[in-house]
Amino acid sequence: MENYSIIDKLNAEQRAVCLEEGNILLTACAGSGKTxxxxxxxxxLQNKYPNSQKYNIAITYTNRAADEIYxxxxxxxxxxxxxxxxxxxxxxxxxxxxxxxxxxxxxxxxYSIIDEFTVxxxxxxxxxxxxxxxxxxxxxxxxYEIRSAYNDLLLKNKELDFDLILECSLELLKKNPFISExxxxxxxxxxxxxxxxxxxxxYSILSEIYKSQNKICLLFVGDVxxxxxxxxxxxxxxxxxxxxxxxxxxxxxHLRGCYRSTQQIIDFYKxxxxxxxxxxxxxxxxxxxSEISYNKSISQYNLPNEIxxxxxxxxxxxxxxxxxxxxxxxxxxxxxxTNILKNLLPDISFDAxxxxxxxxxxxxxxxxxxxxxxxxxxxNINIRKKLAKEFLEIIKNDYNIEISNRYDxxxxxxxxxxxxxxxxxxxxxxxxxxxxxxxxxxxxxxxxEKLFKTYKLFxxxxxxxxxxNNLSSxxxxxxxxxxxxxxxxxxxIHGVKGEEYNTVIGFGLLNGVIPHWDYILKxxxxxxxESETKKLLYVLMSRAKQNLFLFSENDxxxxxxxxxxxxxxxxxxx
Numbered sequence: 001m002e003n004y005s006i007i008d009k010l011n012a013e014q015r016a017v018c019l020e021e022g023n024i025l026l027t028a029c030a031g032s033g034k035t036x037x038x039x040x041x042x043x044x045l046q047n048k049y050p051n052s053q054k055y056n057i058a059i060t061y062t063n064r065a066a067d068e069i070y071x072x073x074x075x076x077x078x079x080x081x082x083x084x085x086x087x088x089x090x091x092x093x094x095x096x097x098x099x100x101x102x103x104x105x106x107x108x109x110x111y112s113i114i115d116e117f118t119v120x121x122x123x124x125x126x127x128x129x130x131x132x133x134x135x136x137x138x139x140x141x142x143x144y145e146i147r148s149a150y151n152d153l154l155l156k157n158k159e160l161d162f163d164l165i166l167e168c169s170l171e172l173l174k175k176n177p178f179i180s181e182x183x184x185x186x187x188x189x190x191x192x193x194x195x196x197x198x199x200x201x202x203y204s205i206l207s208e209i210y211k212s213q214n215k216i217c218l219l220f221v222g223d224v225x226x227x228x229x230x231x232x233x234x235x236x237x238x239x240x241x242x243x244x245x246x247x248x249x250x251x252x253x254h255l256r257g258c259y260r261s262t263q264q265i266i267d268f269y270k271x272x273x274x275x276x277x278x279x280x281x282x283x284x285x286x287x288x289x290s291e292i293s294y295n296k297s298i299s300q301y302n303l304p305n306e307i308x309x310x311x312x313x314x315x316x317x318x319x320x321x322x323x324x325x326x327x328x329x330x331x332x333x334x335x336x337x338t339n340i341l342k343n344l345l346p347d348i349s350f351d352a353x354x355x356x357x358x359x360x361x362x363x364x365x366x367x368x369x370x371x372x373x374x375x376x377x378x379x380n381i382n383i384r385k386k387l388a389k390e391f392l393e394i395i396k397n398d399y400n401i402e403i404s405n406r407y408d409x410x411x412x413x414x415x416x417x418x419x420x421x422x423x424x425x426x427x428x429x430x431x432x433x434x435x436x437x438x439x440x441x442x443x444x445x446x447x448x449e450k451l452f453k454t455y456k457l458f459x460x461x462x463x464x465x466x467x468x469n470n471l472s473s474x475x476x477x478x479x480x481x482x483x484x485x486x487x488x489x490x491x492x493i494h495g496v497k498g499e500e501y502n503t504v505i506g507f508g509l510l511n512g513v514i515p516h517w518d519y520i521l522k523x524x525x526x527x528x529x530e531s532e533t534k535k536l537l538y539v540l541m542s543r544a545k546q547n548l549f550l551f552s553e554n555d556x557x558x559x560x561x562x563x564x565x566x567x568x569x570x571x572x573x574x
Contacts, residue, residue, distance in 0.1 A: 006043045018044045023250045026221040029279040030542035031260025039072045054188040058085040061194040074382045092169040098397045117461045166201045173208040180212035195220040199233035224275040257282035264290040269541035272534045294573045296552040296566045304340040314503045323502035325489040329514040349487030355469045356481040357462045365394045366458040372416040373433045375482040388412040399451045415440045426478035493540045504544035507551040510564040533569045
């Protein structure tokens with residue numbers, strides 16, 4: 001008898017998705033429970049096949065989303081040994097490149113993965129050598145000479161950037177069909193979250209794996225109205241297009257009801273749907289009153305005071321701090337506002353974008369170590385175990401480091417927890433912790449050229465970020481970046497995709513910001529200006545459960561001194 005209890009609390013549409021054994025294209029409106037459905041489907045499959053060694057895969061657009069699914073499964077008490085969650089790049093590394101690099105002429109003699117910092121460093125060094133002056137917002141790869149020299153350098157250094165991870169993965173699959181067959185044989189299901197952000201190369205990789213045996217069950221889930229990564233190549237394929245790519249049939253299913261927002265909020269933002277869905281609230285608060293306002297007369301200089309007033313009012317009405325969110329289209333507006341609000345509201349906590357010395361990079365072993373060293377040892381134990389296992393996998397497979405079988409992830413956690421914190425400089429504490437960990441593994445860091453280079457670049461990058469952004473090197477201050485934060489959230493529209501808050505405050509809604517100048521000035525982008533703008537506004541507004549405050553503030557100007565005007569697509573709002 002199958003155990004259905006894990007999906008008992010889902011609605012009929014969500015349960016149907018969990019029980020369906022064929023390929024699914026699942027379209028889901030904002031607040032319909034996409035992540036909830038994926039998580040429970042993974043849990044249901046694990047319970048249905050408890051002794052199976054086949055993986056149930058969840059491919060997410062962000063690492064944050066992958067961690068969220070894993071944490072939910074962990075909190076449900078689900079055995080996650082046969083469940084894998086991560087981004088498409090992590091999937092390619094784990095399932096294609098790492099086990100099959102010997103079949104690639106480029107990868108067989110070793111490789112390492114570089115991050116954005118290293119890419120930018122290489123490009124600027126190349127530009128300087130070529131006598132090319134790059135402006136702050138220049139894309140170096142628009143210069144053929146820089147692109148060519150950069151590709152040659154990566155080939156020489158045996159390095160991969162994120163684009164090459166995908167390109168090399170697809171090449172391996174196409175040239176060696178048995179690889180696809182092998183991967184397909186160990187996977188039961190692949191769930192692709194936010195599928196509307198999947199690019200053509202990613203579709204091709206998944207297609208090669210699927211078509212090798214046609215035994216994997218596929219689930220693509222997303223919302224066309226939230227396709228806000230088109231500038232990165234994201235494409236929301238139709239059912240017919242998916243069937244052509246994968247050469248198989250898909251069942252179209254839907255999650256229609258919104259469990260997040262009042263009907264008043266939905267009626268307000270549904271005018272910004274690119275693809276009308278007939279979204280209806282089924283929330284417990286569906287009939288409650290929502291305060292909705294749009295202010296386009298306020299000065300940017302008075303804006304922080306007005307936002308502070310709204311926050312105070314919402315708190316006095318019983319709204320918790322972490323149920324209030326302040327959003328802007330771009331990061332550059334966020335940092336200044338954060339500092340002002342902290343001064344205006346000293347008694348209120350903020351979950352705001354403070355720059356960490358360590359840029360998020362889950363493929364870098366030394367970033368993983370930083371998370372283990374600076375995060376609290378007694379919290380998120382299973383996440384810490386997962387990180388420790390990932391570190392050892394990277395060290396063994398990507399850097400060909402031999403580690404005794406007697407040394408496992410529990411030893412690593414013990415070593416990371418036993419760091420020396422007698423001195424206050426966090427970088428020094430980290431360096432000593434790294435030395436201690438590698439000494440315990442009986443591995444000489446300096447004797448491995450590739451690994452030592454990765455380590456030195458990581459330290460250089462961290463010191464660079466600290467100097468550039470005037471960050472404290474104090475150990476306790478660095479630890480604070482890895483603590484779970486509670487308070488008023490301040491972020492970008494892209495940064496809170498998939499999240500929800502009682503009260504949302506959006507500002508910076510100005511032509512040239514949303515939409516970006518590219519959609520206004522570039523002739524090839526003008527035709528999609530309206531749709532791309534509506535998608536961003538839709539994502540912003542649909543984060544709100546009950547109250548929504550929008551601002552197109554005055555007195556913001558271009559570099560040439562021209563005033564920015566309110567986003568045209570908001571003109572219909574009275």
